[in-house]
Amino acid sequence: MTTLNDENYYEKQWEFMSASQYKSFTVCEAKALAELTGEIPKENTEAFLVGNYVHSAFEGDEAHEQFKKDHEPEMLTKQGKLRAAFIVAEEMVQRLKKDTFFNNLYQGEKEVIITGKLHGEHWKGKIDCLNIEQGYFVDIKTTADIHKKIWSENRRVWIPFVEAYGYYEQMAIYKNLLEQKYKKEFTPYIIAVSKQSPCDLEAIEIREELLVVSLNNIKGNLERVSGVKNGEIKPRMCGKCDYCRGHKELSGFVSSEELIS
Ligand SMILES: [Zn+2]
Numbered sequence: 376m377t378t379l380n381d382e383n384y385y386e387k388q389w390e391f392m393s394a395s396q397y398k399s400f401t402v403c404e405a406k407a408l409a410e411l412t413g414e415i416p417k418e419n420t421e422a423f424l425v426g427n428y429v430h431s432a433f434e435g436d437e438a439h440e441q442f443k444k445d446h447e448p449e450m451l452t453k454q455g456k457l458r459a460a461f462i463v464a465e466e467m468v469q470r471l472k473k474d475t476f477f478n479n480l481y482q483g484e485k486e487v488i489i490t491g492k493l494h495g496e497h498w499k500g501k502i503d504c505l506n507i508e509q510g511y512f513v514d515i516k517t518t519a520d521i522h523k524k525i526w527s528e529n530r531r532v533w534i535p536f537v538e539a540y541g542y543y544e545q546m547a548i549y550k551n552l553l554e555q556k557y558k559k560e561f562t563p564y565i566i567a568v569s570k571q572s573p574c575d576l577e578a579i580e581i582r583e584e585l586l587v588v589s590l591n592n593i594k595g596n597l598e599r600v601s602g603v604k605n606g607e608i609k610p611r612m613c614g615k616c617d618y619c620r621g622h623k624e625l626s627g628f629v630s631s632e633e634l635i636s
Pocket residue numbers: 402403404405406612613614615616617618619620
C-alpha cells in the first residue's frame with residue numbers, strides 16, 4: 376500500500392476507499408464510477424471550495440494563504456472582487472475564531488491523514504483536528520442550514536443534514552480506524568457552521584448507536600460498492616442525478632404515478 380501524504384492524498388482513489396467515495400457509490404453507482412474513471416470531471420463546486428476555505432483557515436495561516444493563492448481565479452469576480460460565497464466563508468471563519476467553546480475544543484493535530492482496513496477494504500481519511508491524548512476528534516462541516524430537515528426516501532423520515540450527507544458513516548469509519556491504530560476509544564464531534572448571514576453554529580455529538588448502525592450499513596453495502604469499483608459488477612444508474620439524466624434513453628412507458636415515487 377502506498378503511504379499517503381498531503382501531495383498524493385486526493386490522487387489515490389483506486390487504492391483506497393474514502394467515506395466520500397463510499398457515499399457517492401451509495402447515491403449513484405454510475406456517476407461515482409464515471410467520476411473515478413475520469414469520464415466526467417470531479418465536481419469542484421463552489422460549496423466544496425467554501426468548505427476548504429474554512430478548513431484551511433483553521434489549519435494555519437500558511438495553509439490559508441496558500442489556499443487563497445491557489446484558488447484566486449475561482450474566488451474573485453471578473454471585476455476582481457471577492458465572490459459572495461467567499462465573503463460568507465470569511466464570516467464563518469471569523470465567527471468560529473471568536474467562539475470560546477470551539478477554540479477550547481479545537482485543540483490537537485490538524486488535517487491528519489489516517490489509513491487502515493475496515494470490512495476487508497483499505498480506507499483513507501483526513502481528520503480536521505485530532506486530539507489523541509484526550510481521545511476525540513473534530514470535523515468542521517459547512518452547510519446551508521444546520522437545522523434543515525431533509526427527506527429520506529429510504530427511511531421515509533425527515534433526517535438532519537449530518538445523516539443525509541453521510542457524516543455518520545464518515546465519523547464511524549474515522550473512529551474505527553483511530554481505535555485500531557491507537558488501541559483506545561475516540562469520540563467524534565462535528566462543528567457545524569451555516570452559510571447564512573449571520574451564520575449559525577452548533578457543536579454536535581452523535582449517539583453511539585447511530586455510529587454502530589452506520590458501520591453495519593457499510594458492511595452490508597461494501598461488497599457491492601467494491602465490486603462496482605473494481606469492474607466486477609455493472610454499475611446501476613440512479614435515474615435521478617445529472618449524470619443519469621444526461622445518459623438516459625427511453626426504453627418504454629412509466630405510469631404517471633411512478634413519476635413521483
Ligand atoms: Zn445517477
